[in-house]
Amino acid sequence: MTDPTPPGTADWAAASRLIRVEEQLTSNEWVPKLWQSDDALLLPIDSERRIPVSPSGDAVRFIRPTGDYDSQRHFLLGHLDGAPRFVTTMEWQDAQFVGSGTVVAASLRDVAANLPDAHRDVAIAAVAITNWHRNEPFCPRCGTPSEVLKAGFMRVCRQCHNEYFPRTDPAVIVAIIDPDDRLLLGRQSSWGKRVSVFAGFVETGESAEQAVHREMAEEVGLGLREVSYFGSQPWPFPRSLMLGFVAYTTETEISTGYEISYADWFTRERLERELAEGTIDIPNRSSIAHRLVTAWRTGSL
Structure with a gap:
């Protein structure tokens, strides 16, 4: 995946290449099928909230989704250049990454300036959504554990049925x-x-x-x-x-x-x-x- 924008010159006023798919996130069939598609890629974030990148920090590295889709752990960020991109929290240091070359762990703060726009958009969305799930697993109204819906972009309380969404x-x-x-x-x-x-x-x-x-x-x-x-x-x-x-x-x-x-x-x-x-x-x-x-x-x- 390449990007014509030079590193460090993100144009936040331009349309993102990461296409959100809000209208289809409620489908119980569509998202699992995307997980199994040949062009799907998964961005793993470790327990210290680090992302896998190239040694120079100028590219995010992905793995292929494996096993069954788990709606409580695997979150769909959207489509990038027509291909689905997922994120999950996992220890990925021994994972098999797509492509060749060394992979290192990095904080998004440290490498954001070097990433091309498309990689930066994916990484920011990934860090934001996994932070939300990590920090708010319980209903803010009654304190009951909540369930993930909409492929990661909604949680619902199992007790009082309160719906809540990622905050900005x-x-x-x-x-x-x-x-x-x-x-x-x-x-x-x-x-x-x-x-x-x-x-x-x-x-x-x-x-x-x-x-x-x-x-x-x-x-x-x-x-x-x-x-x-x-x-x-x-x-x-x-x-x-x-x-x-x-x-x-x-x-x-x-x-x-x-x-x-x-x-x-x-x-x-x-x-x-x-x-x-x-x-x-x-x-x-x-x-x-x-x-x-x-x-x-x-x-x-």
């Missing part, structure tokens, strides 16, 4: 620019040299734009104007959807809250100099934070 938690991430076209970057104390734009979760009862204003006031004490949408990115750690924004401010005095240990305004020249000197790092290429910083660096915000 929206979060906002914001590039703040001042009147001198400087970008605000900062860090939490645990980040080492890395600096980034600022993010926070959308709270119950507020819009994404309201969350932008609230979070930036809480984290850096700035009032914003001209808030505009930039783009989004799934972030399955464990189940977020990052909503990117660009905002401008006429204020320049920063007041950091308890979450932020450092924040400052950067010109492009200062950012390039400190990156070259190794005094700071920026987020890796797989993140929307990197896209926001890069868009500002290149003058395309």
Whole structure:
């Protein structure tokens, strides 16, 4: 499986090649037949939530489904280039992989920047859905163990028949620019040299734009104007959807809250100099934070 997109340049605005098959997931016959099809592939994720990849981390590796289809363990992600892709949790280190070459275990965080778009889409969906099943096997209403339906995309309580589905938690991430076209970057104390734009979760009862204003006031004490949408990115750690924004401010005095240990305004020249000197790092290429910083660096915000 190849992908023409260069590594690290995911286009989240484009249609995914992973085709979800929502309307057919309830079929008790169709999904097991896909499991037995000659072109079906299975992505195994181990107990430490690592995925199998090539040694260079630029390709996800798959195995062939074997044995009978188990609706409680084998989850259908969809079709990729017309062929079904499943995921399961298993210890796969001794498995027989499709194709030749060495296979290594890796965290999705570590290799996402190197994966082509099609592999990244499959891996993100796989990690997200297996995280959900691992973390929420019981009914949130009555605590009874629940049963998996819809090929992994629904659970039903055996006692009270409550239906529930994989959750996505929206979060906002914001590039703040001042009147001198400087970008605000900062860090939490645990980040080492890395600096980034600022993010926070959308709270119950507020819009994404309201969350932008609230979070930036809480984290850096700035009032914003001209808030505009930039783009989004799934972030399955464990189940977020990052909503990117660009905002401008006429204020320049920063007041950091308890979450932020450092924040400052950067010109492009200062950012390039400190990156070259190794005094700071920026987020890796797989993140929307990197896209926001890069868009500002290149003058395309």
